[in-house]
Amino acid sequence: MTIQWFPGHMTRARRQIQDKLKLIDLAIELLDARIPLSSRNPMIDEILQSKPRLVLLNKSDLADPEATRRWVEFFADQGLPALPIDAVGGNPSREILLRSKQLLSAKIEAQIRKGMNPRAIRALIVGIPNVGKSTLINKMAGRKVAATGDKPGVTKGQQWIKVGTEMELLDTPGILWPKFEDQTVGFRLAATGAIKEEILQPEEIALFAMRYLVARYPAAVGERFGVNEVPADPSDTDAVVALMEAIGRKRGALVSGGRVDLEKASLAILRELRAGKLGRITLEMPDEVQA
Numbered sequence: 001m002t003i004q005w006f007p008g009h010m011t012r013a014r015r016q017i018q019d020k021l022k023l024i025d026l027a028i029e030l031l032d033a034r035i036p037l038s039s040r041n042p043m044i045d046e047i048l049q050s051k052p053r054l055v056l057l058n059k060s061d062l063a064d065p066e067a068t069r070r071w072v073e074f075f076a077d078q079g080l081p082a083l084p085i086d087a088v089g090g091n092p093s094r095e096i097l098l099r100s101k102q103l104l105s106a107k108i109e110a111q112i113r114k115g116m117n118p119r120a121i122r123a124l125i126v127g128i129p130n131v132g133k134s135t136l137i138n139k140m141a142g143r144k145v146a147a148t149g150d151k152p153g154v155t156k157g158q159q160w161i162k163v164g165t166e167m168e169l170l171d172t173p174g175i176l177w178p179k180f181e182d183q184t185v186g187f188r189l190a191a192t193g194a195i196k197e198e199i200l201q202p203e204e205i206a207l208f209a210m211r212y213l214v215a216r217y218p219a220a221v222g223e224r225f226g227v228n229e230v231p232a233d234p235s236d237t238d239a240v241v242a243l244m245e246a247i248g249r250k251r252g253a254l255v256s257g258g259r260v261d262l263e264k265a266s267l268a269i270l271r272e273l274r275a276g277k278l279g280r281i282t283l284e285m286p287d288e289v290q291a
């Protein structure tokens with residue numbers, strides 16, 4: 001789902017999340033492990049205020065494991081525990097519960113000291129569209145949770161979803177908007193499929209992705225697309241476009257006269273990248289972002 005965000009939407013989305021903060025013990029911030037910062041809402045600290053927070057790096061099945069390890073360190077350095085998960089292939093419920101208990105241990109221990117039975121931890125999942133919120137809620141619930149009113153501005157009754165006996169989730173996740181002002185962020189979001197092609201040209205998105213792949217994952221490019229020579233310099237646009245054309249030819253993306261249809265070639269490259277056909281790829285690293 002792609003949402004057209006306008007200032008009114010953002011204000012409403014923010015208010016909806018802030019209203020829910022009163023109901024919860026913990027916010028679960030869902031990010032895309034392939035682009036952890038680009039899939040992050042720019043105002044997240046302000047929105048979640050001082051609420052205890054667990055960061056989940058979702059789609060880690062598609063991300064480079066070494067890069068994910070470095071991202072976990074990056075968040076830990078900021079005092080944020082981060083856990084890589086795969087909401088489709090795995091079931092991260094136990095690990096999420098364990099980490100949540102650790103985060104809330106002072107509160108839980110205080111309840112025990114007062115002779116109370118600690119009640120279930122109440123949590124809200126927040127994240128930008130397509131990051132996997134509904135998939136994770138369904139996985140944790142152990143069933144398909146009914147339509148979640150997944151639109152900013154649509155309000156409906158809140159329901160708590162039980163995750164075992166020790167945790168409860170709000171059925172409607174908090175939908176956040178991504179960063180718009182930075183073009184590179186837009187390209188990363190588009191390359192992973194978080195925003196749709198109509199917003200940016202497929203050729204431009206694929207060129208952006210291919211430059212990155214050539215720089216960071218040349219062996220994966222050579223292997224997947226059966227090309228012997230990967231350009232040595234990712235900033236050499238002619239060489240990278242020539243590579244995309246060579247891939248297009250191999251994929252049969254041709255127009256009459258045998259010329260390569262670069263748009264089709266780009267769509268094929270993006271499709272294969274998003275489906276993990278090039279292996280596990282991360283499109284931003286902590287050192288680049290810090291730089």
Ligand code: G4P
Binds near residue numbers: 089127129133135
């Ligand atoms: P949302 O509620 O945050 O908007 O996201 P949603 O759960 O709908 O997930 C968006 C897409 O991401 C879905 O693919 C879903 O299967 C996929 N996805 C979610 N978590 C993971 C994960 O951990 N690993 C992988 N590989 N995929 C994940 P889809 O239904 O095919 O949608 P689309 O890809 O056609 O947009």
